[in-house]
Amino acid sequence: MTRRLLTGNAAAALGARLASVDYVPGFPITPQTEILETLGRWIEAGELDARLVMLESEHSMVTAAGAAAATGVRVFTATSSQGLLYAMEMLYTVAGWRAPFVLVNVSRGVAAPITLEPDHQDVMAARDSGFLQIHCATCQEVLDAVLLAYRWAEEGRVRLPVIVNLDGFTLSFTREPVEIPDPDVVARFLPPFDPENVRFRASHPVSRAVAVLGGGPYSYFRYEMHRAAEEALDVWEEASSAWGKLTGREMGLVACHRSEDAEIVFVLLGSFATKARDAVDHLRESGLRVGLVRPRVFRPFPAEALRSALRGKRGVAVIDQNLSMGKGGVLHAELASALYGDRGAPPALVSFVGGLGGRDIRLEEFREMALVTLRAAEEGVTPPPRLLYGAAELHEMRRLQALAHAEREETTR
Amino acid sequence: MSESRFRRMNDLPSTHLLGAGTALCAGCGGLQAVQEIYDVLGGRTVFVNAAGCMSLLSIYPFTPFRGSWLYTAMASAPAGAQGVRDALDLLIAKGRMPPEEDLGVVVLTGDGAAYGMGLSATSAAIDRGLDFLYVCYDNEGYGNTGQQSSAATPHGAATATSTGPHGFAGAKKDLFTLWAANRPVYVATAIGTEPLDLARKVEKARSLRGPRLLLVLAPCPTGWDFDPAEMAEVGRLAVATGVWPLKEWESGRVIHTKVRRPRLPVERYLERQGRFRHLFEPVRDEAALSAMQAQVDAYWKDIA
Numbered sequence: 195m196t197r198r199l200l201t202g203n204a205a206a207a208l209g210a211r212l213a214s215v216d217y218v219p220g221f222p223i224t225p226q227t228e229i230l231e232t233l234g235r236w237i238e239a240g241e242l243d244a245r246l247v248m249l250e251s252e253h254s255m256v257t258a259a260g261a262a263a264a265t266g267v268r269v270f271t272a273t274s275s276q277g278l279l280y281a282m283e284m285l286y287t288v289a290g291w292r293a294p295f296v297l298v299n300v301s302r303g304v305a306a307p308i309t310l311e312p313d314h315q316d317v318m319a320a321r322d323s324g325f326l327q328i329h330c331a332t333c334q335e336v337l338d339a340v341l342l343a344y345r346w347a348e349e350g351r352v353r354l355p356v357i358v359n360l361d362g363f364t365l366s367f368t369r370e371p372v373e374i375p376d377p378d379v380v381a382r383f384l385p386p387f388d389p390e391n392v393r394f395r396a397s398h399p400v401s402r403a404v405a406v407l408g409g410g411p412y413s414y415f416r417y418e419m420h421r422a423a424e425e426a427l428d429v430w431e432e433a434s435s436a437w438g439k440l441t442g443r444e445m446g447l448v449a450c451h452r453s454e455d456a457e458i459v460f461v462l463l464g465s466f467a468t469k470a471r472d473a474v475d476h477l478r479e480s481g482l483r484v485g486l487v488r489p490r491v492f493r494p495f496p497a498e499a500l501r502s503a504l505r506g507k508r509g510v511a512v513i514d515q516n517l518s519m520g521k522g523g524v525l526h527a528e529l530a531s532a533l534y535g536d537r538g539a540p541p542a543l544v545s546f547v548g549g550l551g552g553r554d555i556r557l558e559e560f561r562e563m564a565l566v567t568l569r570a571a572e573e574g575v576t577p578p579p580r581l582l583y584g585a586a587e588l589h590e591m592r593r594l595q596a597l598a599h600a601e602r603e604e605t606t607r
Numbered sequence: 608m609s610e611s612r613f614r615r616m617n618d619l620p621s622t623h624l625l626g627a628g629t630a631l632c633a634g635c636g637g638l639q640a641v642q643e644i645y646d647v648l649g650g651r652t653v654f655v656n657a658a659g660c661m662s663l664l665s666i667y668p669f670t671p672f673r674g675s676w677l678y679t680a681m682a683s684a685p686a687g688a689q690g691v692r693d694a695l696d697l698l699i700a701k702g703r704m705p706p707e708e709d710l711g712v713v714v715l716t717g718d719g720a721a722y723g724m725g726l727s728a729t730s731a732a733i734d735r736g737l738d739f740l741y742v743c744y745d746n747e748g749y750g751n752t753g754q755q756s757s758a759a760t761p762h763g764a765a766t767a768t769s770t771g772p773h774g775f776a777g778a779k780k781d782l783f784t785l786w787a788a789n790r791p792v793y794v795a796t797a798i799g800t801e802p803l804d805l806a807r808k809v810e811k812a813r814s815l816r817g818p819r820l821l822l823v824l825a826p827c828p829t830g831w832d833f834d835p836a837e838m839a840e841v842g843r844l845a846v847a848t849g850v851w852p853l854k855e856w857e858s859g860r861v862i863h864t865k866v867r868r869p870r871l872p873v874e875r876y877l878e879r880q881g882r883f884r885h886l887f888e889p890v891r892d893e894a895a896l897s898a899m900q901a902q903v904d905a906y907w908k909d910i911a
Contacts, residue, residue: 254731258687395710396709405663
């Protein structure tokens with residue numbers, strides 16, 4: 195085992211290398227491109243026995259990834275934002291093929307307006323695709339998650355593709371110390387891909403992804419995917435515990451920080467949880483009994499793990515870096531459905547939307563969210579979803595608008 | 608093509624590989640071609656299918672294919688072929704699959720995908736030199752959804768979205784030339800009603816490595832509005848009138864594999880099809896008919 199400073203992108207690429215992937219269909223997009231380039235260099239240098247093929251779109255990239263996995267090789271690919279959306283038809287399709295492979299999504303806001311900066315709108319759009327989803331908070335988790343994802347995806351009870359999500363910029367381009375497992379440790383954890391009957395061979399002709407007639411067969415195959423995804427909760431726990439034994443880094447479905455004795459708990463996904471963790475420690479010093487619960491696995495939704503982590507709390511502040519227009523944060527809605535009717539569910543479940551398109555969430559905002567949630571618990575009235583936005587940034591926005599108006603008048607005069 | 612094992616009609620396979628009883632329309636010219644192609648290619652193939660009429664060939668739990676099949680989506684069948692081909696190559700190279708388990712990879716797509724949504728994926732597969740056979744059955748419209756106009760629809764044809772007195776205002780895209788400009792290994796046009804010519808081309812394509820593309824006209828009783836029993840005749844007239852030139856492109860050269868002299872008048876082909884009825888009824892549209900004839904004549908003018 196060695197320890198190195200790695201960006202999230204480099205950690206993702208190294209995870210794929212350690213998993214001895216055979217095939218990397220690629221297409222560039224910011225902020226993911228570094229992963230593709232890194233793997234390409236290793237392949238060129240003969241350090242990784244794999245083939246990298248540049249496709250002409252993410253739609254084709256995911257098609258090739260699924261087709262190769264369905265032929266029986268270990269496949270890795272990566273994308274981001276518009277690329278994930280462009281591939282969306284094929285995400286649903288290859289999940290239905292039950293083709294196990296790993297796709298790293300370096301999450302980034304989606305157009306319009308077009309932006310390069312991070313939030314979770316892209317990966318939320320893949321929520322119902324049949325891909326399982328892991329959300330990483332650190333570069334170490336990115337590396338570990340890629341390895342766990344292969345074991346997870348290829349397990350016979352699961353056989354579904356996996357998205358490993360890491361946040362653009364905050365993880366993709368940030369260097370953190372990462373412990374790199376020795377190849378023999380990886381070999382003990384992750385056996386070679388055994389495609390079993392998932393393959394095309396001359397001696398064993400198969401028809402895959404054929405049409406069905408009527409709702410009976412259709413529902414059957416869709417329910418089978420759902421049941422496999424549900425089964426994946428147990429399979430994840432097994433994989434996490436095996437990884438923990440080998441490396442000391444167990445990766446439970448849900449990560450908790452000072453939540454056991456907390457009154458108010460923040461729930462959020464991804465790297466901003468490290469900000470929330472800092473905020474928890476600061477707010478604790480000022481006497482607020484806050485804690486943090488972060489789902490690592492988002493699909494399948496770890497409802498029971500979340501219920502048990504949140505049972506008996508006074509209030510929960512859910513922070514979504516996504517926005518379902520006309521509804522609000524997606525994680526909030528999902529958590530509400532998991533908690534509803536549970537004895538001991540927190541009486542206040544308050545929704546906050548923030549961190550969109552690269553916007554930060556500051557310590558004082560965490561404090562305000564904790565106080566709003568505490569007040570909701572005390573008064574028994576849940577406020578409507580809050581969209582985090584500060585006076586300073588509104589002032590700056592007004593200045594930009596004034597400039598835009600002035601420019602327009604200048605050019606139309 | 609003198610070296611072909613298919614010299615006479617009698618040389619064509621007498622037993623057929625493709626199973627019967629599929630859900631396709633009676634008199635489907637596309638299915639006729641697929642059957643003939645499959646007889647030459649054989650079952651050691653995987654058909655990677657794009658959304659279209661032929662997607663109805665394999666409906667759970669049935670398939671007419673002896674070999675394998677993978678349905679993808681409308682736009683990206685060539686990318687599916689890329690993934691399968693690369694995976695098979697990797698498995699052989701890494702010793703994880705014996706070479707005798709290898710398969711020929713065949714894309715099966717309609718004109719709706721080939722001329723439009725799938726063109727980018729097709730072009731990119733050629734760019735990458737993908738070793739595959741691409742078969743487009745061209746029935747000149749989005750046939751599976753009721754024959755709406757596509758980029759393959761000929762000028763003047765009535766379709767479900769061109770119902771006016773003059774039919775489709777656009778012109779059929781020259782996909783053969785477009786593909787050839789992309790410089791694959793082999794491009795050919797064909798039609799199921801010329802089985803010897805088709806078999807020779809499939810045999811040749813099969814013997815080559817790299818991107819090989821077949822554009823097969825698929826007379827379509829349902830979309831073109833003629834009696835299914837007349838499919839073979841409509842197909843023969845497409846060739847005899849010069850509307851559907853049979854040709855191949857290899858190493859920068861176009862060779863016409865069947866040049867009919869004299870050609871029959873184009874209207875002999877048009878008058879058989881309901882989609883061109885407005886050219887004849889209630890009154891003959893002389894201007895449109897002579898323009899269509901002139902276009903075909905212009906095509907053949909310089910061809911030896």
